[in-house]
Each structure stands twice: as C-alpha cells, then as structure tokens.
Amino acid sequence: MALNASFTRLGAALALATAAVAAAPAQAASTLETVRERGTLRCGTTTGFAGFSAPDDQGNWRGLDIDLCRAIAAAVLGDGAKFEAVPLNSQQRFTALQSGEIDVLTRNTTVTQQRETALGLLGAGINFYDGQGFLVPKSLEVKEAKQLDGATICLQTGTSNENTLADWARANEITYKPVVIEKFDEVVNAFVAGRCDVFSTDASGLASIRASRLSNPDQYVVLPEIISKEPLGPFVRQGDDPWLNIVKYSLYAMIEAEEQGITQANVDEKRKSPSPTIQRLLGVTAGAGKSMGLDDAWAYNIIKQVGNYGESFERNVGQGSPLKVERGLNALWNKGGLMYGLPIR
Numbered sequence: 001m002a003l004n005a006s007f008t009r010l011g012a013a014l015a016l017a018t019a020a021v022a023a024a025p026a027q028a029a030s031t032l033e034t035v036r037e038r039g040t041l042r043c044g045t046t047t048g049f050a051g052f053s054a055p056d057d058q059g060n061w062r063g064l065d066i067d068l069c070r071a072i073a074a075a076v077l078g079d080g081a082k083f084e085a086v087p088l089n090s091q092q093r094f095t096a097l098q099s100g101e102i103d104v105l106t107r108n109t110t111v112t113q114q115r116e117t118a119l120g121l122l123g124a125g126i127n128f129y130d131g132q133g134f135l136v137p138k139s140l141e142v143k144e145a146k147q148l149d150g151a152t153i154c155l156q157t158g159t160s161n162e163n164t165l166a167d168w169a170r171a172n173e174i175t176y177k178p179v180v181i182e183k184f185d186e187v188v189n190a191f192v193a194g195r196c197d198v199f200s201t202d203a204s205g206l207a208s209i210r211a212s213r214l215s216n217p218d219q220y221v222v223l224p225e226i227i228s229k230e231p232l233g234p235f236v237r238q239g240d241d242p243w244l245n246i247v248k249y250s251l252y253a254m255i256e257a258e259e260q261g262i263t264q265a266n267v268d269e270k271r272k273s274p275s276p277t278i279q280r281l282l283g284v285t286a287g288a289g290k291s292m293g294l295d296d297a298w299a300y301n302i303i304k305q306v307g308n309y310g311e312s313f314e315r316n317v318g319q320g321s322p323l324k325v326e327r328g329l330n331a332l333w334n335k336g337g338l339m340y341g342l343p344i345r
C-alpha cells in the first residue's frame, strides 16, 4: 500500500513535470537577437558615480563601466555609441536585469556566490578588483578602523557593503550605528552634513566621492584598512550562454589588447602585425567572430572606438582623471596585478 502510494506520488510528479514542460512558453528571443533588433544596447548604470558611470557636463555618459557598455555595443552592433544608459540605484539593479529591462548590468557590482545563485544572474568577468573601506573627516582624528567602535556609519541600501560591515564589526567585536539610505545623493549629503561619522563603501566609491562630491576633500581621509574583497564586474541573466560569452570576451578583448600593446591610436597599424594572436584579435584572420555570432572585426571595433583596458582605466579612474586611483590589483597579471584576459583563440 505504502509502495503504491509512493508510485502514485511519483506518477503525479512526473505528470506535473510533463505538463510544465508542455506549458512552457516558446524559447524567448536571445539577448543578442533582441539587441540587434532594437539597434541599441541597454546597460544598467549607477545614477551618477564619477569615474565609473556618470553623465558629463554635456550629458554624455562616461566611466570605466560605461566604456565596457560601449565595448559590448561596438562588438555587437559595430558602433559603441549605440547604447542607452539606464540609471539604477543599488537596490533596483538586479530586478532590472532579471526583468529584461536591461541587457547587461555594467555598474560597480560585486560578484558574489549569492548573486550568482539565488538571484539567477551570472558575473561575466571582473573589470575592477576592489575592497570595502572607510572615509572619515580628519577632525575625528581616527587613524585606524578599530577606533570606529561606537561610530555612526553611512551606507547605501542594497549594497554588499551592509553585510560586509556587519560581519567585520562582529568579527572584531565593534559596535556601530548604521545609517542606511536608499539614494546615493542622499547618503552622500547625509555624510557631508555630519549625520554620520563615517562613509563605508568600496574604495573606488570612496575615491569617487572624495574627488567629485566633497567641496573640501582635504579635510577627509580614507582609512588604510580594506575589510573585504569586492570584485566588480558586469552581470547577465542565467540561461543565455552565448550572451554571457559576448560580454565576457568583450572585456577580455580590452585586457588582451593592453597586453599586446594595441591602443586606440595604433590599432590600424597593428592589423599589419605578423603575430597570429594579434591577427585573430583584430579580425585579420577570417572567421574570427564566427563562433560568437559576431562580425570578424568585433574586437577591432572595441579597441578602435573605446581603447584597451589600461587606456580606459587611466582616462576614467586613473592618472588622467580626478580620482587618481593607482592600478594596484588592476594592473595586468604580468605587471604585478590580477588582470588576466583569457586567450582569444
């Protein structure tokens, strides 16, 4: 009887599963097809975070993450200008990707196990290795993070920074009072107005806030401690592997170009190189884009229109920018950093 009952349950479960398959909608259009049909790429960005994704005085979006968005548009549509920036705060970004409102999230987002599993999304490479830190007014005379016991700390809602700080405080037996605010502008304003003693977010965020949001940056200091790993990178939806590859290899093409010494200025000259690696990367070799469903010039277009990773880094967040971030972990692997583009062959 018990046996029969379990067989019946199994039968019912199978019937349900079959029905679910039968009722499944026809395969949704791939992201590549959707983007081609629309003629523009929709990238999820911040609401304005200098160096990574922010509109300039003319309203043109610029930044390291915007360059990645432009690179994908150049690879897929042949024109890096064919993108639309969709501004999202930290809280809104994942739903926008899950719902299909954006094609890719290119927005200082930490790749974590929970985000790659529970959220149904996947990280597609790392375009900035970061870590969480603290920004404090010099007047508080805080020299190291352990002195933050009892501090009021400003954070933005929906960031990994909230949990990281809680874990760090517990591990170090520190108590603090979080002031968690949804909008970036408002959390910055709260900090400037002294509603909290400390701002905690990714070190890149602190550099950006210091360079672009404080009228008297010299009166603030970033503490030496970095309390976490924040590998930032683009995200796509699970279940569209060809699209994942396009995003991933668009980034790797920029990193590989830097390693091969190919720049925006010399890319045409480099097409004459005898190196098979360079010929493949620049689409001199016939069929170089075929396996990704792209034009052979996909990576050439990226480098010609956007530049290599190092050029993008320096222009947006490095020495050519107000942020003046050092390459550090973001240097190439053969120059002491972690940037290692997978081979394009």
Ligand SMILES: N[C@@H](CCC(=O)N[C@@H](CS)C(=O)NCC(=O)O)C(=O)O
Pocket: 045, 046, 047, 048, 049, 088, 089, 090, 108, 109, 110, 156, 158, 159, 160, 161, 183, 184, 201, 202, 205, 206, 230, 232
């Ligand atoms: N890397 C962290 C933090 C990313 C994040 O959203 N940082 C904030 C503070 S710097 C931000 O970019 N805000 C801009 C906005 O909401 O427009 C994460 O993925 O959760």
